[in-house]
Amino acid sequence: MNNYQSFLDLFLKHLEEYRSHLNSKSPKELYEPENYILSLGGKRLRPLLALIACDLFDKDPKLALNSALSVELFHNFSLIHDDILDAAPLRRNKETVHEKWNTNIAILSGDVMLVKAKQVLEHYDFKEFKKLNILINKTAIEVCEGQQHDMNFESMDNVHVTNYIDMITNKTAVLLGCSLKMGAINANAKEEDQTNLYAFGKHLGVAFQLMDDLLDAFATDQKKFGKQIGGDIMANKKTFLFLKAQELASEKQNKELLKLMKTKDPQKKVEGVLTIYDTLNIKKICQQEADVHTLQAIDFLNKVNGNASKKENLKKYAKELLNRQA
């Protein structure tokens, strides 16, 4: 995964430069939360994808630095607002913005970040600026729609697995496609190549989310996973695993599942649900579904007219990310 260290360094330097201007800005209640959430780290996957995509066409990845910053700002805006919606106390083991400050400040500083995600694109010329904006506007709306569907699922009894795939496609996957396509636009790649890279990112994003669902239930190394194992089960989250289990379960198993959802004892709940998952072979089915999307992703990447060895590198990187702890 160290392949792209130089791109990561490039982006982090650009981000530092951007952040250095935030300290002096007023009112500090708006800009400190932005600086804070940008300091929390993470893989910086989305900005990396923008640089990688640009480089794939043998163009200077620096051309995509402001696209990279744009998607990172957008992603972090969505984290601030989503954390309010989810009433989440922690983000990357640190206090969320609405906890550290308050909800009003989290709403408003998120709003500003959403605007700035577009504003940093003003560095590009007219045509590039418009293409990038059309893409990020469309993506931003899809992300919000995905988030709303996710909230709706909480109180719905009849969520189908396909609804779930649609939801995660919008909520998380399209932003990966968007990041790659922005880099391709910066590289002035052909329309067709932009579209194929976008589809690569989108399917990869679905595969990532499915693997994340899987690890949440089956990871063996909590430290490596970074989140509480069984967290989704404890929270009655309608993940792929749960919905697939509901779909395949006998009447008796479904009654048991519903009973377990109401169980107060978290250990008993997790163990009970995992037993049903095991009986129904849910782990393997989820893995297979992720594989389908990974293969689709790779198919789209193969169609891209980019530097062949760089494409191989990107495939390797994608697979490493997917298998990070499976």
Place this chain on the structure above:
Amino acid sequence: MNNYQSFLDLFLKHLEEYRSHLNSKSPKELYEPENYILSLGGKRLRPLLALIACDLFDKDPKLALNSALSVELFHNFSLIHDDILDAAPLRRNKETVHEKWNTNIAILSGDVMLVKAKQVLEHYDFKEFKKLNILINKTAIEVCEGQQHDMNFESMDNVHVTNYIDMITNKTAVLLGCSLKMGAINANAKEEDQTNLYAFGKHLGVAFQLMDDLLDAFATDQKKFGKQIGGDIMANKKTFLFLKAQELASEKQNKELLKLMKTKDPQKKVEGVLTIYDTLNIKKICQQEADVHTLQAIDFLNKVNGNASKKENLKKYAKELLNRQA
């Protein structure tokens, strides 16, 4: 004020057309609140200003219809989020979005409207699109900054009248300047004319807010005013009137003001504060401050190289709005 009825009709038709697409969109939790807040009416001042500005240069006002829609969407996004921040139960005598649905839906549907305020500009060509985006991005950030300053003032003891003018300039006045400048951009007006029209709108916006502060305390016809008279005083709002009174008050009067702020009985509070305002001649001072900004506004409008009789019309309209119930 009926001068611009044809422009209003033009805009309302365009808005209806836009709203008609919202009904079929999913998830409905995101689009019903948008449709709802856009249905609440209002003067539609900002979109009107965009059309008026375009027409001022003898260009078809229809050219500015998407700019007009953009500022109206932005304005309504800010209303949804501000109503959360202010915990306001009512907006134009109807339930606010967070009351009618919930805070999560209000956050997310506001986010989508903020994105769509930019998206509707995609109808314009590359150059126009970028110019309009640069302007609305800058304005959006200023509006958020103004809102944050306004919230900060609540817990500050040392707010100066100039801080207040700066705050209302950002929170409300720049969006009027922005609306006019967008229309001027659509008319392909000279840079200098765009700048002067923006300044006209900004100073007019400050004058409007000062008159609003004044009416909140001194309006005689509650129905005509549309809000509860004395509402700002009851809520201890640091308006121009209050801050100016603090500045001019004797030590004894200041103690009395602070005592009145803690008074529970609303009638006693309003009467007490109004007595101090009267003693200090605050109504006249506020009117004079509004006049200064109105005159500055008119000066900037005079410099604009637009159709002379249309400029006169706009001046008349601005004055009518300012004097609506003084």
